[in-house]
Amino acid sequence: MLAEWIELSLEGTVPTKRTGCVAGGRFLIHAPGILELVPDTLGSDAHACVLSAGIHGNETAPIELLGSCLARFEARLLTLGAPVLVILGNLESIRRGERYVETNLNRLFRRELDEEGMEPERARELMSAVDGFFARHAQLPRLHYDLHTAIRDSRYPRFVVEPYAETTTRPEQWTWLAAANIQAVLHQHRHSWTFSHYSKHYHHAQAFTLELGRALPFGHNDLAALAPMGRLLEDLIAGRKPARAPATQMAFFRVAHELMRESESFRLCFADDTPNFTEFPPGTRLAEDDKVGPFIVDENALSVVFPNAHVELGARAALLATRVEPPN
Numbered sequence: 486m487l488a489e490w491i492e493l494s495l496e497g498t499v500p501t502k503r504t505g506c507v508a509g510g511r512f513l514i515h516a517p518g519i520l521e522l523v524p525d526t527l528g529s530d531a532h533a534c535v536l537s538a539g540i541h542g543n544e545t546a547p548i549e550l551l552g553s554c555l556a557r558f559e560a561r562l563l564t565l566g567a568p569v570l571v572i573l574g575n576l577e578s579i580r581r582g583e584r585y586v587e588t589n590l591n592r593l594f595r596r597e598l599d600e601e602g603m604e605p606e607r608a609r610e611l612m613s614a615v616d617g618f619f620a621r622h623a624q625l626p627r628l629h630y631d632l633h634t635a636i637r638d639s640r641y642p643r644f645v646v647e648p649y650a651e652t653t654t655r656p657e658q659w660t661w662l663a664a665a666n667i668q669a670v671l672h673q674h675r676h677s678w679t680f681s682h683y684s685k686h687y688h689h690a691q692a693f694t695l696e697l698g699r700a701l702p703f704g705h706n707d708l709a710a711l712a713p714m715g716r717l718l719e720d721l722i723a724g725r726k727p728a729r730a731p732a733t734q735m736a737f738f739r740v741a742h743e744l745m746r747e748s749e750s751f752r753l754c755f756a757d758d759t760p761n762f763t764e765f766p767p768g769t770r771l772a773e774d775d776k777v778g779p780f781i782v783d784e785n786a787l788s789v790v791f792p793n794a795h796v797e798l799g800a801r802a803a804l805l806a807t808r809v810e811p812p813n
């Protein structure tokens with residue numbers, strides 16, 4: 486049943502059997518694309534884990550990765566030892582293979598949200614699912630990995646975005662991520678209303694957006710490159726202590742500026758296929774916008790992440806970051 490859950494969710498089929506047994510516990514289907522796994526017994530290092538994918542519909546590798554973890558339950562190669570909320574975010578955009586349908590779901594995760602439409606409705610449903618899940622497992626440390634892939638190549642193909650919030654990231658997180666072959670970390674400098682930010686800001690969870698390579702259609706992903714990340718997910722699901730590696734093997738960056746698309750005239754002054762983390766020296770003209778004028782790199786070199794001139798008006802068109810020391 487679990488192995489088929491992703492397919493059934495994408496078909497829009499609500500299974501008649503919404504609860505049942507898995508190795509080490511049971512599953513509950515709360516709504517399309519929202520599945521909770523409840524263990525009979527907690528593992529020695531159990532966290533309450535939210536694992537989400539498909540917040541952007543064209544980012545398929547994380548969906549395949551979660552699918553292979555679920556399939557391992559069926560094969561009894563994995564035993565549940567922690568409560569896990571598995572989420573497929575934007576079902577209609579996954580069906581269409583598009584980033585979003587009407588608006589970017591990953592900018593809507595705030596409790597004051599008053600917009601109407603498919604994505605705002607889904608954001609409210611997902612926020613409520615996360616609230617209920619963390620309330621049901623309040624005795625456990627909270628964790629949320631929101632799994633994505635990036636539009637373009639990257640100097641660091643696998644990296645995480647650490648959302649901005651008052652809660653600090655526990656040092657062990659860096660060691661788990663390093664062992665999972667994450668190559669870089671980008672600290673956000675302000676609130677961003679993404680899904681991982683929601684769990685960190687409102688629930689004080691250890692939370693990240695994980696970028697796991699490039700966005701490709703189903704069946705074209707290199708899951709071998711994600712095997713260490715698959716092992717980290719399986720350790721979390723089993724409630725085991727994950728493998729560790731020195732945090733210093735990752736490169737750390739902090740966002741210094743955010744380029745916003747303020748008008749129709751906005752354009753980036755570098756090639757569309759410029760890889761993430763490409764560094765531009767002082768004096769480089771990075772963007773032009775009739776409304777706010779040009780953006781020119783001042784005295785410190787800046788690395789560009791997620792450049793996209795075609796975002797909605799008022800939305801983020803790129804993050805500009807500087808290299809920083811690894812946390813102690």
Ligand SMILES: O=C(O)CCC(=O)N[C@@H](CCC(=O)O)C(=O)O
Nearest residue numbers: 591634635636637646679694791
């Ligand atoms: O490759 C891109 O340009 C976008 C990839 C992506 O979807 N990234 C996330 C990052 C979220 C964050 O800032 O934590 C997004 O833009 O939503």
Ligand SMILES: [Zn+2]
Nearest residue numbers: 541544633634
């Ligand atoms: Zn994404």
